[in-house]
Amino acid sequence: EAAVTQSPRNKVAVTGGKVTLSCNQTNNHNNMYWYRQDTGHGLRLIHYSYGAGSTEKGDIPDGYKASRPSQENFSLILELATPSQTSVYFCASGGGKGNERLFFGHGTKLSVL
Amino acid sequence: AQSVTQPDARVTVSEGASLQLRCKYSYSATPYLFWYVQYPRQGLQMLLKYYSGDPVVQGVNGFEAEFSKSDSSFHLRKASVHWSDSAVYFCAVDRGSALGRLHFGAGTQLIVIP
Numbered sequence: 001e002a003a004v005t006q007s008p009r010n011k012v013a014v015t016g017g018k019v020t021l022s023c024n025q026t027n028n029h030n031n032m033y034w035y036r037q038d039t040g041h042g043l044r045l046i047h048y049s050y051g052a053g054s055t056e057k058g059d060i061p062d063g064y065k066a067s068r069p070s071q072e073n074f075s076l077i078l079e080l081a082t083p084s085q086t087s088v089y090f091c092a093s094g095g096g097k098g099n100e101r102l103f104f105g106h107g108t109k110l111s112v113l
Numbered sequence: 114a115q116s117v118t119q120p121d122a123r124v125t126v127s128e129g130a131s132l133q134l135r136c137k138y139s140y141s142a143t144p145y146l147f148w149y150v151q152y153p154r155q156g157l158q159m160l161l162k163y164y165s166g167d168p169v170v171q172g173v174n175g176f177e178a179e180f181s182k183s184d185s186s187f188h189l190r191k192a193s194v195h196w197s198d199s200a201v202y203f204c205a206v207d208r209g210s211a212l213g214r215l216h217f218g219a220g221t222q223l224i225v226i227p
Contacts, residue, residue, distance in 0.1 A: 004156070033213055033214070035217075042117075042205075042218050042220050043215070045215070090157070092157075095212050095213020096212055096213065100145055100207065100213070102157075102159065102213055104158070107155075107156055
């Protein structure tokens, strides 16, 4: 079974601070994604990547950066965290022709105070 | 505008009863369609997917979904629910290129009463 691991599982940050959410996958998938989940909105795509060194903006990229230093790792970076970024963040890998299924991590609950 | 609508935020059913969770989408072409489930404190898992062919697709754990092009719908069904089916169910579409950029509905919380 494909594995996607996120860290940390919970994070409390202060407004204006920098936050880095990490994701590691052992599936050898080219594509990776960051989503946030908020009540009433389902999951919304923040950034995604087609492979090491590439990042693309999703539907709600403002206030977020992404980094894909290797096939296995994909980070989401909040340079100046704000309370509106309090949410649950999910990383996923997969997608693509013949591999449409996404495999999700367990999520990171971020609270920005 | 492109959208995925799950009109029911919460559905409550008794164990053993049948189930239908509704999903309607608005896209210019028929996209890849998915149902995902989220159990408490876990990530999402795919139940089933559809792109072409037989409009009724089978998924895991006895779930199936029916695609209707005329109605732009992709409703999820199960003949007899179990208490362990209690979870949040998301309908999602892949925006035409099947590259994993899913657009999710808001989700439907299913509560199964034993």
